[in-house]
Amino acid sequence: MTERIVVVGAALLDGDRLLAARRSAPPELAGRWELPGGKVEPGERPEDALVRELREELGVEAEVVERVPGSWPLRAPYELRVWTARLRPGSAGPEPLQDHDELRWLAPAEIWSVPWLEQDVPAVRQVLARLATGPRA
Numbered sequence: 001m002t003e004r005i006v007v008v009g010a011a012l013l014d015g016d017r018l019l020a021a022r023r024s025a026p027p028e029l030a031g032r033w034e035l036p037g038g039k040v041e042p043g044e045r046p047e048d049a050l051v052r053e054l055r056e057e058l059g060v061e062a063e064v065v066e067r068v069p070g071s072w073p074l075r076a077p078y079e080l081r082v083w084t085a086r087l088r089p090g091s092a093g094p095e096p097l098q099d100h101d102e103l104r105w106l107a108p109a110e111i112w113s114v115p116w117l118e119q120d121v122p123a124v125r126q127v128l129a130r131l132a133t134g135p136r137a
């Protein structure tokens with residue numbers, strides 16, 4: 001059996017707005033939108049990986065709020081897991097420093113206005129369902 005590698009994705013929230021990030025590379029993913037994040041390193045806690053990736057990719061200081069239930073297969077051996085997160089007080093605003101060329105805060109009614117990576121759609125749907133009913137970040 002192949003070892004699964006967890007890719008952490010952040011549903012970074014500002015009230016009920018979700019941050020979407022447009023990938024700039026690799027060519028097969030460029031132009032599509034995703035939850036910012038990346039691979040968990042060996043021995044790293046997924047929540048720590050999330051904070052690290054948000055710092056590297058967006059230049060923000062974030063805190064993890066809670067796990068969004070579920071996990072979604074990506075290209076083998078990767079698997080996407082998602083946490084809601086919010087900016088810490090005093091954090092800089094997000095900038096597309098690495099991996100992305102555009103960022104957008106989307107209100108719930110705007111969430112499907114961008115072409116998400118197909119493999120992210122079930123995760124984004126789950127985040128949206130929680131925004132409608134669950135606790136806010």
Ligand SMILES: Nc1nc2c([nH]c(=O)n2[C@H]2C[C@H](O)[C@@H](COP(=O)(O)OP(=O)(O)OP(=O)(O)O)O2)c(=O)[nH]1
Pocket residue numbers: 007008009029034035036037038039040053074075078080099117119120
């Ligand atoms: N970050 C992120 N990656 C995703 C999502 N959906 C999805 O299919 N992927 C894919 C793209 C990549 O193949 C892989 C994550 O790679 P990455 O390039 O963002 O991760 P990383 O920062 O750790 O990359 P690396 O440069 O260290 O290799 O998962 C998503 O919502 N967020």
